[in-house]
Amino acid sequence: MSTSEGVKAVIPAPRTSPENDPPQRAGPPRAPRWLTAVAATAVLVLLGGGAGLLLRAGQLSGSPAAENRALTDTEATARVIGDVGGALTEVFSYRPDNTAATRLAARELLAGKAARQYGELFGQVEKRAAEQRLTLTTHVVRAGVTRLSGRSARLLVFLDQVAERRGKPPATAAAQLTVAAELTDGRWQIVDITAR
Incomplete structure (x- = not known):
């Protein structure tokens, strides 16, 4: 048995710098989780406030003041x-x-x-x-x-x-x-x- 047959040489891959890394998929940067939570809360508050205003407007339209x-x-x-x-x-x-x-x-x-x-x-x-x-x-x-x-x-x-x-x-x-x-x-x- 020859040494070349029984032992396989492991050659480490060359080290690369970040510039040489393969390109990753392009896409928009992800927002931090806290920013997403704040935006979602703001949308919910605006929707809730709008619904409240619509309800109040409906109540006023039937009131004597509106008539x-x-x-x-x-x-x-x-x-x-x-x-x-x-x-x-x-x-x-x-x-x-x-x-x-x-x-x-x-x-x-x-x-x-x-x-x-x-x-x-x-x-x-x-x-x-x-x-x-x-x-x-x-x-x-x-x-x-x-x-x-x-x-x-x-x-x-x-x-x-x-x-x-x-x-x-x-x-x-x-x-x-x-x-x-x-x-x-x-x-x-x-x-x-x-x-x-």
Whole structure:
């Protein structure tokens, strides 16, 4: 047996430097595990917050605040103010020789509780107007709609009233009213008036 047959020589592989290493598969570098966990947590928080906001928006859409068009529907708001302001000017202005016109206007412009209250008080006013020769002129100084939904509205109205009696200087008085109105046959009618 020859030495070459029984002994196999083991030749070590030459050492290589890292530059000589065979290339590995190219791909994006892997992010550290903590960064992946933070990103996943942030996504979950954002999804949870978004779901919460959607749920809250759904709750608000059915609430009375969402149904109030007083600040969002400028055309309807202006129309309510115009109709109610005009009605208040007509029903709270009169001359001693023509209170019947004021009473007639009240029948058209007032309804419900407001019509009943006005009817009770205006009889007394008519007598005094004739006796004292009293003329009352009412001007709406400012009006704002606090609630507007569908066919009902609530307003806060500031009035100036000028009373003139024969032989006396005019007297001006201010009034503040809370007014409820309802849309009837395309026109806003006053259904309740409360002095503030």
